[in-house]
Amino acid sequence: MKNKKDHIKTPFNLDKLDKKVIYTVPNDYFSQLPGIIQSRVTESVNSTKPAVSWSFGLKYALPIAAMFIVVIYLVISYQPKSIDVQAMLDDVSTEELIAYLEESELSTDELLSIINLDEFDVDGLIEEDIELLNDNEWDEILEAYPDFENEI
Amino acid sequence: MEDKYLLEKIRNSDSRNYGFNLLVRDYQERIYWHIRKMVIDHDDADDLVQEVFIKVWKGIDKFREDASLFTWIYKIATNECLTFLTKKKRRFFLPLTDVESELATKVDTNSQLDGNDIQLKLQKALLKLPDKQRLVFNMKYFDEMKYEEIALITETSVGALKASYHHAVKKIEEIITHD
Numbered sequence: 001m002k003n004k005k006d007h008i009k010t011p012f013n014l015d016k017l018d019k020k021v022i023y024t025v026p027n028d029y030f031s032q033l034p035g036i037i038q039s040r041v042t043e044s045v046n047s048t049k050p051a052v053s054w055s056f057g058l059k060y061a062l063p064i065a066a067m068f069i070v071v072i073y074l075v076i077s078y079q080p081k082s083i084d085v086q087a088m089l090d091d092v093s094t095e096e097l098i099a100y101l102e103e104s105e106l107s108t109d110e111l112l113s114i115i116n117l118d119e120f121d122v123d124g125l126i127e128e129d130i131e132l133l134n135d136n137e138w139d140e141i142l143e144a145y146p147d148f149e150n151e152i
Numbered sequence: 153m154e155d156k157y158l159l160e161k162i163r164n165s166d167s168r169n170y171g172f173n174l175l176v177r178d179y180q181e182r183i184y185w186h187i188r189k190m191v192i193d194h195d196d197a198d199d200l201v202q203e204v205f206i207k208v209w210k211g212i213d214k215f216r217e218d219a220s221l222f223t224w225i226y227k228i229a230t231n232e233c234l235t236f237l238t239k240k241k242r243r244f245f246l247p248l249t250d251v252e253s254e255l256a257t258k259v260d261t262n263s264q265l266d267g268n269d270i271q272l273k274l275q276k277a278l279l280k281l282p283d284k285q286r287l288v289f290n291m292k293y294f295d296e297m298k299y300e301e302i303a304l305i306t307e308t309s310v311g312a313l314k315a316s317y318h319h320a321v322k323k324i325e326e327i328i329t330h331d
Contacts (some may be wrong), residue, residue, distance in 0.1 A: 012328040014274075014321055019294060022271050023188055029198075030184070034176045037205045038169065044206065 153178050155221040162212055172212075176205055179222065182295075183229045189290045190233040190283070192258045200236055204229045219304055227305045230287060237283050252279045270328070277327040281320055288313055289320040 153174060161171025183204055188197040207228050215224060256276050278286050288306065291297045292313075299310045306313070 010329075012270075012325045014293070014325055017270060017274065020271055021185060021189065021294060022275060023192070023194070025184070025188075025194060030180055033180050033184075033201070034173055037176050037202055038173060040202060040206060041169075041172065041209045044210075 155217075158221065159212075159215070159217070172209060175208070175221070179225055180205075182222075183225060186226065186229055186290070186295070187233055189294065190287060191236060192255045192279075196236065200232050201229070204232050207232075223301060223304050230305055233287070234283055255279050273328050273331055274324065277324045277331070280327060281323065285316050285320050288316050289324075292317050293321075 158171055158175050158178070161167045161174065164171070180201065184197060184201045187200045187204070188194065191197050191200065204225065208225055211228075215221070219227075256279050259272065259275050259279070278289065281289065284306070288302060288308075291302050291305070292299070299313050302308075302313050303310050308316075
């Protein structure tokens with residue numbers, strides 16, 4: 001017959017236990033550890049240094065090259081733009097042009113000799129002039145130039 | 153060795169390496185065992201303790217001296233442990249109990265343990281605690297640190313730490329009693 005007390009375990013009391021860390025370390029571990037750590041520290045310090053050391057010449061060449069690039073850029077940026085004559089003329093109104101031509105000392109023949117008129121411009125001018133002629137003027141021209149009517 | 157002396161040596165470029173070497177020799181064992189009790193495996197603890205001191209080297213110039221050097225280094229070590237254990241769980245998508253089993257297996261299969269049966273049971277019972285609670289227990293029980301110091305390291309209130317430790321003790325006693 002089993003004793004009931006066998007089933008009642010003695011409560012464990014932590015305070016009565018000898019405080020001990022049961023783990024062990026390899027021999028000489030702590031004598032070697034500082035050296036291992038120091039070598040890793042040295043390695044980390046050396047790894048932060050740049051792999052390539054810049055030569056004396058390169059140290060000055062780079063800033064000069066940078067300045068040269070900046071100067072070239074400034075020169076290109078501030079070059080005056082080519083004058084667009086056509087655009088300038090487009091800005092002048094027709095009235096202003098007529099007023100200028102009327103005030104100028106150039107004759108019609110001189111103006112016509114300066115201007116390069118194409119075929120359409122000439123036909124347009126002729127038609128305009130013809131519209132401005134009265135009947136008497138028109139008769140005089142036809143009498144002088146019988147083939148004129150055929151040519152227009 | 154006094155913090156002031158160590159910091160003076162380290163902050164001088166001529167004696168920086170010498171000062172750092174002294175610091176490592178001064179703190180290495182305490183930091184190692186703090187980490188080892190959490191991660192169990194020596195190789196993992198070795199990696200982590202090296203990482204801790206590398207971080208100390210990199211951060212020593214920014215150390216504000218608002219706490220002791222020991223507290224600062226211990227805090228770095230604590231964070232490294234917790235990060236390591238969290239990554240371990242995420243990497244293999246292991247639930248908490250599987251990581252606990254893995255660590256318990258490391259305790260069981262470690263042929264170089266130096267302790268009796270009850271002390272072995274204690275280590276395995278500790279693995280059943282959440283990482284932060286286990287951390288607090290280790291610092292209070294094994295390292296015999298004051299609650300105020302643990303509070304600085306874990307950035308937890310003294311009251312919360314006392315409650316955490318009390319519950320941890322009760323839990324462990326119950327686990328070992330019924331083991």
